[in-house]
Amino acid sequence: MSVEEIAAYLGVSKDTVYGWIAKREMPAHKVGRLWKFKSEEVDSWVRAGKASDESNEPSVRDAREPERRASGEKK
Template sequence: MIDETFLTTEEVLEYLQVNLRTVYRLIKAGKIPAVRVGRQWRFRKGDIDAWLDNQRPRAAARGAQAVPATRPAPKALRPHILIVDDEASIRDLLAKTLALAEYDVDVA
């Protein structure tokens, strides 16, 4: 029987042991099954479990261990960006936002 239990975004991040940004990134990329209800996202627990099961064989087939989604990319693999603006507040805001999105940021 299909599990019709719905999870909130917060419950999914706890269940998957990832941060909120990762959950939203997976939703946006269409990698995780989600339904938008009004302004909020909902997830069927059964769909999340099936999605998890589908993720495991790929790692095993490559002979690699599953890597948690919250593990930051090595610095060499992270996109690098240079921010140049004459307003310090804009530079700081962009730098913080891009750093949260896992960019390697330089400010000039």
């Protein structure tokens, strides 16, 4: 699944997904510049309660930083 698909599947924004990748060790696989997800892995991660910690909100910038460096985009 893509970022857009997993966000829709979980009912959250793409920014939330990027934040979870960066700060909450959401199971994701980088394929080139794209993040890909296996729904079974994400389901297990959610069931383990790793998505529910609302304190210390994740930083979307942290998850997107490698994409910016790869594309030459400035911060």
